Amino acid sequence: xxxxxxxxxxxxxxxxxxxxxxxxxxxxxxxxxxxxxxxxxxxxxxxxxxxxxxxxxxxxxxxxxxxxxxxxxxxxxxxxxxxxxxxxxxxxxxxxxxxxxxxxxxxxxxxxxxxxxxxxxxxxxxxxxxxxxxxxxxxxxxxxxxxxxxxxxxxxxxxxxxxxxxxxxxxxxxxxxxxxxxxxxxxxxxxxxxxxxxxxxxxxxxxxxxxxxxxxxxxxxxxxxxxxxxxxxxxxxxxxxxxxxxxxxxxxxxxxxxxxxxxxxxxxxxxxxxxxxxxxxxxxxxxxxxxxxxxxxxxxxxxxxxxxxxxxxxxxxxxxxxxxxxxxxxxxxxxxxxxxxxxxxxxxxxxxxxxxxxxxxxxxxxxxxxxxxxxxxxxxxxxxxxxxxxxxxxxxxxxxxxxxxxxxxxxxxxxxxxxxxxxxxxxxxxxxxxxxxxxxxxxxxxxxxxxxxxxxxxxxxxxxxxxxxxxxxxxxxxxxxxxxxxxxxxxxxxxxxxxxxxxxxxxxxxxxxxx
Amino acid sequence: xxxxxxxxxxxxxxxxxxxxxxxxxxxxxxxxxxxxxxxxxxxxxxxxxxxxxxxxxxxxxxxxxxxxxxxxxxxxxxxxxxxxxxxxxxxxxxxxxxxxxxxxxxxxxxxxxxxxxxxxxxxxxxxxxxxxxxxxxxxxxxxxxxxxxxxxxxxxxxxxxxxxxxxxxxxxxxxxxxxxx
Numbered sequence: 088x089x090x091x092x093x094x095x096x097x098x099x100x101x102x103x104x105x106x107x108x109x110x111x112x113x114x115x116x117x118x119x120x121x122x123x124x125x126x127x128x129x130x131x132x133x134x135x136x137x138x139x140x141x142x143x144x145x146x147x148x149x150x151x152x153x154x155x156x157x158x159x160x161x162x163x164x165x166x167x168x169x170x171x172x173x174x175x176x177x178x179x180x181x182x183x184x185x186x187x188x189x190x191x192x193x194x195x196x197x198x199x200x201x202x203x204x205x206x207x208x209x210x211x212x213x214x215x216x217x218x219x220x221x222x223x224x225x226x227x228x229x230x231x232x233x234x235x236x237x238x239x240x241x242x243x244x245x246x247x248x249x250x251x252x253x254x255x256x257x258x259x260x261x262x263x264x265x266x267x268x269x270x271x272x273x274x275x276x277x278x279x280x281x282x283x284x285x286x287x288x289x290x291x292x293x294x295x296x297x298x299x300x301x302x303x304x305x306x307x308x309x310x311x312x313x314x315x316x317x318x319x320x321x322x323x324x325x326x327x328x329x330x331x332x333x334x335x336x337x338x339x340x341x342x343x344x345x346x347x348x349x350x351x352x353x354x355x356x357x358x359x360x361x362x363x364x365x366x367x368x369x370x371x372x373x374x375x376x377x378x379x380x381x382x383x384x385x386x387x388x389x390x391x392x393x394x395x396x397x398x399x400x401x402x403x404x405x406x407x408x409x410x411x412x413x414x415x416x417x418x419x420x421x422x423x424x425x426x427x428x429x430x431x432x433x434x435x436x437x438x439x440x441x442x443x444x445x446x447x448x449x450x451x452x453x454x455x456x457x458x459x460x461x462x463x464x465x466x467x468x469x470x471x472x473x474x475x476x477x478x479x480x481x482x483x484x485x486x487x488x489x490x491x492x493x494x495x496x497x498x499x500x501x502x503x504x505x506x507x508x509x510x511x512x513x514x515x516x517x518x519x520x521x522x523x524x525x526x527x528x529x530x531x532x533x534x535x536x537x538x539x540x541x542x543x544x545x546x547x548x549x550x551x552x553x554x555x556x557x558x559x560x561x562x563x564x565x566x567x568x569x570x571x572x573x574x575x576x577x578x579x580x581x582x583x584x585x586x587x588x589x590x591x592x593x594x595x596x597x598x599x600x601x602x
Numbered sequence: 603x604x605x606x607x608x609x610x611x612x613x614x615x616x617x618x619x620x621x622x623x624x625x626x627x628x629x630x631x632x633x634x635x636x637x638x639x640x641x642x643x644x645x646x647x648x649x650x651x652x653x654x655x656x657x658x659x660x661x662x663x664x665x666x667x668x669x670x671x672x673x674x675x676x677x678x679x680x681x682x683x684x685x686x687x688x689x690x691x692x693x694x695x696x697x698x699x700x701x702x703x704x705x706x707x708x709x710x711x712x713x714x715x716x717x718x719x720x721x722x723x724x725x726x727x728x729x730x731x732x733x734x735x736x737x738x739x740x741x742x743x744x745x746x747x748x749x750x751x752x753x754x755x756x757x758x759x760x761x762x763x764x765x766x767x768x769x770x771x772x773x774x775x776x777x778x779x780x781x782x783x
Contacts, residue, residue, distance in 0.1 A: 448742040
């Protein structure tokens with residue numbers, strides 16, 4: 088038994104493993120806990136070994152490691168307190184836990200070895216809430232990594248569920264739930280779960296649990312961003328468990344995090360090389376296995392990588408072969424279209440001016456009284472509509488917020504100019520187009536006339552007067568058609584004809600319009 | 603004893619609500635990442651095995667499950683479903699993300715939430731109109747396939763900030779990956 092030899096917890100001063108040049112000047116602290124000897128439910132063979140191996144590994148990477156094995160509740164509390172002190176001024180902190188874990192009402196708890204879990208009320212006093220530990224981690228102004236190899240099949244969970252009469256909804260029978268990201272430091276963090284939240288992780292038949300074994304294998308990879316390591320770890324765990332356990336990483340790092348930075352003296356390769364190597368390895372693996380998941384794993388790590396296009400094509404091809412081709416996508420087309428679309432995402436700039444394209448779908452949408460009423464424009468918004476029509480070169484009258492024949496004419500003129508069906512009524516999509524087309528002019532107008540839409544000026548009242556007057560002059564208007572403002576000066580015959588038709592319709596409508 | 607369940611981990615909220623001073627524009631890449639089931643696949647799979655098809659993509663989703671979700675800052679004019687320029691700019695980003703090859707074959711719910719004391723019973727219909735306006739804008743102007751999007755108005759039923767129901771944070775538009783693979 089390792090336990091008596093190691094003591095309950097001990098401070099391991101950075102053990103420098105030969106080979107790894109630990110030149111980091113930064114302060115790194117780690118808390119490593121492994122609980123194996125459960126009083127109530129029997130022994131889990133691996134956690135102790137997992138924690139021991141992990142603390143050695145972390146020591147080799149320049150961490151001051153606080154270890155704890157088979158901790159009772161009181162001991163756990165004391166250890167966490169000690170760790171909290173250590174995190175002060177740390178640049179990077181790591182928390183590793185192996186043992187039983189339980190999630191109740193979305194809160195994760197670490198189960199100490201002395202927990203009995205046989206009392207529906209007392210249980211809360213027997214387990215240690217993970218957020219309490221994370222709080223001490225997050226106090227550090229640093230990046231933090233949290234590894235939870237804790238979702239081992241938990242007999243206590245079902246015991247507890249029975250006692251409390253809880254549904255599986257509030258109590259994850261087995262496994263942990265997700266950690267609230269807000270509880271973690273803003274300076275970047277990774278929370279790693281041995282398995283999918285809510286699932287059970289294997290304790291493993293070997294020396295270490297599959298998750299810890301994979302972690303140990305890869306965490307010390309030289310000059311590799313942690314984000315890359317995650318895909319390697321995932322791969323290994325999937326492989327070891329025949330695909331039944333998939334670790335999960337919630338990565339919110341603000342920059343690259345390299346755990347083992349090695350300054351190579353043999354510097355024939357610049358810093359690009361290691362990541363390209365890794366990229367190659369992952370891609371080659373995918374090509375060897377020919378598995379969609381492996382290609383996807385590559386794309387996750389290197390969305391813009393050298394082989395990204397090849398990987399996407401491969402996925403499309405494999406999907407097609409497997410008969411899961413997306414409906415409507417013919418064979419060849421996918422391969423051709425995809426790289427194009429992929430590059431579209433890259434060249435896209437959010438600062439580019441917004442130009443809405445005229446589409447058949449937009450033209451085909453009905454625009455009538457119903458669609459306009461649906462917009463439920465307030466008086467102020469109707470004023471804006473009129474102002475925008477004017478800015479678009481139409482003559483919708485003074486923006487008074489009263490939609491009468493002037494406004495209708497403005498809408499019709501605009502619809503004709505832009506290419507919509509001429510109805511004189513707006514719909515949501517057309518209004519979007521109007522806004523997009525007039526935004527610059529509108530912004531300019533508003534900056535020089537800040538009150539343009541708020542005040543009902545005397546002028547606007549006057550304009551109502553002129554509107555009335557015009558009503559009597561309709562015949563004159565038809566006789567003396569004025570070219571609508573926006574259109575180019577030279578017009579084709581049909582266009583001018585349409586303009587006259589429009590005006591005649593206006594005049595006819597005016598007779599009935601009691602606006 | 604039963605505490606409210608709430609979504610953790612999966613949701614990255616990139617900007618919320620209409621009245622945000624500076625509407626944050628997320629990059630399409632960030633959106634794709636947030637909506638990719640690959641990142642959250644386990645949760646979705648767990649869901650389908652435990653509670654297969656317990657939701658309909660065009661209906662309000664059950665509470666307490668982790669769907670790949672992202673908040674999109676879509677701005678509307680006052681209490682209408684008229685998109686502002688800023689709102690349309692956000693949707694252009696969304697359109698780029700949705701048309702990425704990695705999003706092919708997925709379907710999304712456009713969930714609009716409206717919390718306004720003065721609107722009262724009009725909150726729900728407005729949220730529905732807003733969701734529809736977003737879907738319509740994306741399909742009509744960007745050719746996002748109609749069958750890829752489901753517009754759902756939630757009214758004032760799902761606050762983010764439960765303490766202050768009429769907080770601006772609660773009025774929002776979310777994109778939720780509801781693909782059932």
